[in-house]
Amino acid sequence: MVNDKNKLMPVLIGIHLVALPLYSRMPVPVLLLVAILTLWAVLIISGRLSQPKQIIRLLLAAVIVSLLIVSYGSIFGQGPGTSMLLLLSFSKLFEMKSKRDAIVVVFMGYFLIASNFFHTQDPWVAVYVFAVVIYLTSLLIIFSDRLGSMDFKSRLRVSGKMILQATPLMLILFILFPRINGPLWALPDDAQAAKTGISDEMSPGSINRLISSGAVAFRVQFEAEPPSHENLYWRGLVLSHYDGEKWTRDDAPSRARPDVVYEDEKSDIIKYTVTLESHGRSWLYSLEKMIGYDQKYRVTRELQLFADNKINDVIIYKMQSDLHAVNHGLFLPELRKNLALPVNINQRTKKLATQLKAGGNDVQFIDTVLQYFRNQEFFYTLSPPLLGRHAMDDFLFETRRGFCEHYASAFVHLMRAGGVAARVVVGYQGGTINPVDDYMIIRQSDAHAWTEVWLKDRGWVRVDPTAAVSPERIEQGIQNAGLELARLPSILSSNNFVFLKIRYHWDSFHHSWNQWVVGFDEKKQKELFSRLGVEDINASTLVTWLVIAMSVCGGLVALWVFRRRADGPKDRTRYYYDMFCNKLAKAGLGRKPYEGSREYLARITMLFPVVDEKAEMIISYYQDLRYGDASDVELKQKFVRCVKQFKVKSINKDNVLLQR
Amino acid sequence: MGINTTPPATNIGKASTLLLKQAAESIGQIILGKPEQIRLALTCLVAKGHLLIEDMPGVGKTTLAHAIAQVMGLDFQRIQFTSDLLPADVLGVSVYDRDRAAFEFHPGPIFSNFILADEINRATPKTQSALLEAMEEHQVTVEGDTRDLPQPFFVIATQNPVHQVGTYPLPESQLDRFLMRLHLGFPDREAERELLQGEDRRDMIEHIKPVLDSGKLLTIQKHATRLHVSEALMDYIQAILDFSRGSPMFEFGLSPRGGLALLNSARALALIDGQDYVLPEHVKEVIAAVVNHRLVLTSDELKEKNQTAASYISESVPIP
Incomplete structure (x- = not known):
């Protein structure tokens, strides 16, 4: 079987x-x-x-x-x-x-x-x-289904109904089940396959690769007006080590505390909430110079924000940033680290740095280098040519075509060669406001690399060499930077108003989904209950409520089921007989109240020869069940099933006539 | 089948249905064009009730009674009721036997299985009630001695609806004793032609073979009382009783005996139909014969609508 x-x-x-x-x-x-x-x-x-x-x-x-x-x-x-x-x-x-x-x-x-x-x-x-x-x-x-009497469609209907009936329980569990701070169980490290996103090393092409992805990196809800586009630098990682090929992290020891001097004036503080898509890494993104952050995250001396585990779910965190704060985090080993360059390669670049420095102070040196980028024929492009062993030399003197990672690494290289401590920062720059819900979307295509330079009295100062080559990139975003549009995600390059509108609405839904379903954690749970006027909710009260809600829900279902049972088998028979009569009534052949089943059948047979065989079966089952002493469960099931499947489709009058 | 084993109930039911069907066919050969009346008359017999046939003379009342008696294999007595008929003529009389120096009871015609009480309304009420009491009690008390009537016991009474001088039509209260009242009516054209062309019906009766005997009939009657009646059907019958009692159309409504009559007739009909249980349709089929002579209409309203008490009830009481 x-x-x-x-x-x-x-x-x-x-x-x-x-x-x-x-x-x-x-x-x-x-x-x-x-x-x-x-x-x-x-x-x-x-x-x-x-x-x-x-x-x-x-x-x-x-x-x-x-x-x-x-x-x-x-x-x-x-x-x-x-x-x-x-x-x-x-x-x-x-x-x-x-x-x-x-x-x-x-x-x-x-x-x-x-x-x-x-x-x-x-x-x-x-x-x-x-x-x-x-x-x-x-x-x-x-x-x-022992009788095998249900077809695919009716099975789907029944199971759909069952799942729908289970939905209230699902919602109760979802809302009331106590959330544990942190992941409920640890996923193995390989749980996350490689994901699109910024990685912890930068080489030519690594940012470039992200540009064609329209995937959302994170979404940000600002409490007040967002800062202007050119200030939207979402810091991810600081890369200090260069091996001649790629930039990698070289963080200060984790004990080292950040050393930031914040402004006394608090009016410029930007408050915002980030909903970060899972990216399989442990760092978080924030605007420059974070002040307030959730204590469960860790801040390094380089002002990078880390979670304890890899971010494999959507997470939501509140941040505050002060754009004008001064980051003094530098001491001797760091100074050395941020001046180091690989030996024996890129000699021309080092020479150029000495030329450009030519006795000027650090600020003048920075300006000269930026001027150099601006005045020489440098191009901002998504398809830069390949670079050789002396990558910086090749770029600065031969190809002169590059994307942000080229400019950032060349700039830091020049700075270091000129004796100014500098480092690469990777993250995102810019973001678009979703007009539907008024939050900012930061996509993978906004990925960016820029630099920070140490100035004695001003601390770490952000310098973006890309801005020298393509100011539009920083002021108006990637889509307006004169890049090859075909390589940009369609959401950015499209001018179709309806398409954009739909995309924004969808993204807005996605955002709410992240906020209230995926990101429904302990905090959200508390927030929800405090909105309902219940403060200080804890796990044990939640469990009590959960048990009560489940019992009430289960009790209601039980009551309903038992009431149907208590109606007795005869009334159940009657119920389905009425259902049968109603089906016929819709076709214009209702049972008269005083009409017995046999008389009714005679009338059905006369009018609907097409359905009479099934009707005859149903009525004979009904008579056996209601008037006979049969209490056969199988018979009852057959009857119920027959009635449920009984259909009087539109009666074809010609057909009726033909059959007579 | 062994001697000591009683056949299963369903087998008795099937056999009964078959026999009754044969009986109905045999009677149908004599009484042409009246299958419903034959069916109802047999129902009445199976339900252990008595039948009143009310109709014009010459429509075949006596023939019907005769045919039934013959087919059922019952011994048959006909009592012609006249105005000078005395109760003793019906019940029997004790006569002094000089040789044995004792009174000896001479049983009247009522001591038989099947009685045709012809033109019952011509007898005096005294004689009528003697018959009716015997019908009801299934026993006769003559001069202090109670004597049981033979089993089965079935009376077909005929009554002439035409009110003639010197007749005593049965009062409604007495009509209640009859399980059913039937009208035969004229045969239709086809049946009448066959009747005219065919041989004498009385002669034909002599030739039909009995299908049953009194023993078999008793078994059938017993079996009919065992037929399953569901709660739903009981509800329906009670709804009918309640309706008849509550309706302003009727003077009194149906008596409990009327309700029993309805139930027993429906049961008997279900058996004739070969059904193991009673359907509301069975009730509706017998209701005209069972109910119409028991209810007194308060007005002519139903008659004007060409309805009878029975059709009014069955079209008003929803089947629960």
């Missing part, structure tokens, strides 16, 4: 639906095995092959495990874990002995579908997961 292809095919499809979003992250050998197992399962289900013997199943398990070890290097971790569950679910189809086996596969599907949230918590994924859960539930209906 279980090995019915009408039942197992949908299960096979179900596993594929569950795993569909996961496939893009699976290595090719695993995908190949998935394809082979699918084909094999189809052959078995369609009866062309018999179920494999136990020894073959054992071999298959061994193949799966070794394939995973070869592909992933381990069977532990999120990637190999989900792959293993998926492959084993497929292989479970090869040993279907009882209904239970099939149900186990479906339950596995419920578990696996949740793993989609490891990668993204987009609303789309939630919708997809919801749809697949409805499908999976309909599979369970197949296995409990």
Whole structure:
């Protein structure tokens, strides 16, 4: 009975639906095995092959495990874990002995579908997961529908209804379940595959690569007016070490405290809330010179903000920044670090620096270098030529075409060669306001690299050499910097008003989704309850409320169910008989109140020869159930099902006439 | 089937239905064009009730009674009621036997299974009530001795609706003793032609073979009382009773005996139909025969609408 292809095919499809979003992250050998197992399962289900013997199943398990070890290097971790569950679910189809086996596969599907949230918590994924859960539930209906009388559509309808009925419980759990500060369980390190975003090293092309991505890096809600575009420098990381090829971090020891002198005047403080998309790294982004930040994050001497763990979920944090604060964080080892350059390469650049410095002070030197960029024929472009071993020399004297990372690294190099401490900062610059909800969207395409220069009395001062080459980039954003439009994401390059409007609305929804669903943490929970007038909510009160709410919800459902039961089997019969009569009444053949079922049938037969066979069956069941002493449960089910499926489609009058 | 095993109830039901069907067919050969009346008459018999046929002379009342008696294999007595008929003529009389020096009871015609009481309204009320009491009690008390009537016991009384001088039409209160009242009516054109062309009906009756005997009929009657009646059907019957009692159309409404009559007739009809349980349709089919002679209309309103008490009730009481 279980090995019915009408039942197992949908299960096979179900596993594929569950795993569909996961496939893009699976290595090719695993995908190949998935394809082979699918084909094999189809052959078995369609009866062309018999179920494999136990020894073959054992071999298959061994193949799966070794394939995973070869592909992933381990069977532990999120990637190999989900792959293993998926492959084993497929292989479970090869040993279907009882209904239970099939149900186990479906339950596995419920578990696996949740793993989609490891990668993204987009609303789309939630919708997809919801749809697949409805499908999976309909599979369970197949296995409990002993009479096999429901078709695909009615099964989906029933399971949809069930999921909908479960929604209140889901919401109660979502709102009231105590949130634990920090991740509930630690995900293995590989939980996050490489993600788009700024990395902790910069080489020519590393920022450039991000420009074509329209993906949102983070969204910012300002409490007051946002600062002007040229001040929107979202600091991510400070890169101090240059090895001639790439810039990497060389942070001060974590004990070193930042040394920032803030203004006394507090009027210029910018308050804002950042909703950061998961980027798989531990640093956070903020405007320059943060003052207020959540104590659970860590600030380094370079004024970088770090979380304890990699950011694998959307996180929301409140920040305050003071654009005019002075960052004095420099002491001797740092000075040395920020002057260091690789030896023996880029000699021409070093010579140029000495020329440009030519006895002037540091401020004059900076101006001269920026003038140099401005006056010589430098181009700001998304497709710079490749650079050789002496990258800085090649760039400054040969190609002169580069993107922000080229200018930033060349500038820092010149500064250091001229004896001025300097470092590269990577992050984002700019952002667009979503007019729908009035928050700022910062996309990957806003990625940027700039520099900070140490001046004795002014501390670390931001200098953006890109601004010398392409001031439009800094003042108006990447889309107006005269770059190759084809390489920019369509959201930036498009002029289609409707398209933009839709995108903004969608983004606004996405933002709310992040705020209230994905980012619904302990703080949000407290916020929600304090809005409702309940202060000082703690885990134990939440649990009490949770229990009460669940009991009330469950009690209501129980009451409803018991009341339906208490109506007794006869009235249930009657209820469905009325349903049957109502269906006919819609076709213009209602039962008269004093009309017995047999008389009614006679009338139906006369008018609707098309449906009379089914009507006859229903009425004979009804008579047996209501007037006979049959209390057969199966008969009752048959009756109910028949009535539910009974349809009087538009009565074709010609047809009626023909049939007479 | 072993001697000691009683056949399962459903088998009795099936056999009964088959026999009754045969009986109805046999009677139908004699009484042409009246299948509903035959069906109802058999229902009445199976329900252990008595039947009143009210109609014009010459429409076949006696023939019907005869045919039923013949098919049922019951011993048949006909009592012609006249104005000078005395109760003793019906019930029997004790005569002094000089040889044995004792009174000896000579049973009257009522001591038989099947009685045709012809033109019952011509007898005096005294004689009528003697018959009616015997019908009701299934026993006769003559000069202090109570004597049981044979089983089964079935009376078909006929009454001439034309009010002639010297007739005593049964009062409504007495009509209640009859389970059903039927009208035969004229045969339709086709049936009449066949009747005219065919041989004498009385002769034909002699030739039909009995389908049942008194033993089998008793079994059938017993089985009919065991037929399943659901709560839903009880509700319907009670709704009818309540309605008849509450309606301004009727003087008194149906008596509890009327309700029982309705239930028993419906049961018997369900058995004839071969059904294991009673449907509201069975009630509706017998309601005219069972109810119309029990209810007294308060006005002519129904008559003007060409309705009877029964049709009014069955079209007013919703089936619960």
